[in-house]
Amino acid sequence: MINERNLKDLLYQEFARVGKSLSSPKRLEILDLLSYGPKSVETIAKTTAMSVANVSQHLQTLANSKMVKSKKQGNYVIYELADEEISTFLESLHSLAEKQLVQVQQIKREFLNEQFGIEGVSLPELKKRMERGEVMLLDVRPKEEYDEAHIPGAVSLPIEELREKLASLPTNCDVVAYCRGTYCLMSVEAVELLQARGVKAFRLEKDVRDWMEFEKKGIK
């Protein structure tokens, strides 16, 4: 008879390939970034502050366990998540970590609440205010990510642009800024800049995918 141990060993070794993809902080960061849309190796390297060679190596590990796939586009190799399910899976990993690890809660509190006294807005609240035309919604991520997907009604104004054009922006309109979710600080900076100019600005902790989730529930 076939050895049960044999099956188990083979099987869990395979399962662990997925686990190994998630066992390196850097790889997790890459995966998270890719969940906001396809990116070139160079772009990933720049936004994650890693060397290109290192990113390339990690991407190959990820491709090996079928977490990402790539295609050549012009001079660039564009990587993206191999499957939508992976994005969902990453989210559940985050929520699990947030629930189980006190450390994460602490980091979150320290960096997001205490350090920046920035008022947050909830999704239903945002929707209401937008319908009434009370606020302008700002997507401060890079333009490409906005093009990939954005919250309906949002205006694209990447954080770099915001920094430059700050002086020429109107100040008479309330603003809500969002970026790549809770752990991304671009919207935090945006709100700080705007507030310093006297604009009533708020941060949306949620991101595009949260919005899509939210709308799906509403429609159901």
Add this chain to the structure above:
Amino acid sequence: MINERNLKDLLYQEFARVGKSLSSPKRLEILDLLSYGPKSVETIAKTTAMSVANVSQHLQTLANSKMVKSKKQGNYVIYELADEEISTFLESLHSLAEKQLVQVQQIKREFLNEQFGIEGVSLPELKKRMERGEVMLLDVRPKEEYDEAHIPGAVSLPIEELREKLASLPTNCDVVAYCRGTYCLMSVEAVELLQARGVKAFRLEKDVRDWMEFEKKGIK
């Protein structure tokens, strides 16, 4: 201003703790086993064919990332999953791996379908047949796991016992056997034994948790 890199580095390091838990085949096997109920270190070591010291070490890694928790009971230390959500999460890891990795599909096919020409039964089918009193449902896992949770109407007959008492079992009744799901071979062996005695026996690929999931959907 606070370094965004700083936040990211800290954060993903924490997230990766969960990933690291899942990056070792042995740890995954332990987690899976624990998803069927609390177990002592010794029991885990025996069923996974690992040394006690090694299991203890892995369990400590897992406890460190808050995947499992332990309590002292008599002479034993009993470990269990720290949270029900972890069980769900493990399942989604399995389904992801099964979907993405051709290897897993191959292993499954090789070990479960080709090698054993054993007819499987689906959950709705099982329910129908049980309601009509046409089949006996056998839970061939260790007694403790049956006590922890089992499919309603199932009879506990651990595989070892089945082996011993085989000769004294009735042969005039159709049987469906189940154990720890798709990748566990105890039910396969049970079916083989029973079939060799001339009993009409079938395998249920699903397990208790699948059943619970199934019932929940039905009730909704």
Add this chain to the structure above:
DNA sequence: CATCTATTCAAGAGTTTTATTGAATACTTA
């Protein structure tokens, strides 16, 4: 109190990861 037992600890060897560096490759574009 002494013994027994399940578990943990500690040290070490062997392997596997990870980031770095510099070169190689493959593809564009002028």
Add this chain to the structure above:
DNA sequence: TAAGTATTCAATAAAACTCTTGAATAGATG
């Protein structure tokens, strides 16, 4: 075709991980 650019490859050093072995510990039981 030649130059340029994005990515990958290859080699290496440092760090982390995994399993084993044998001893230590803590708690239960006689």
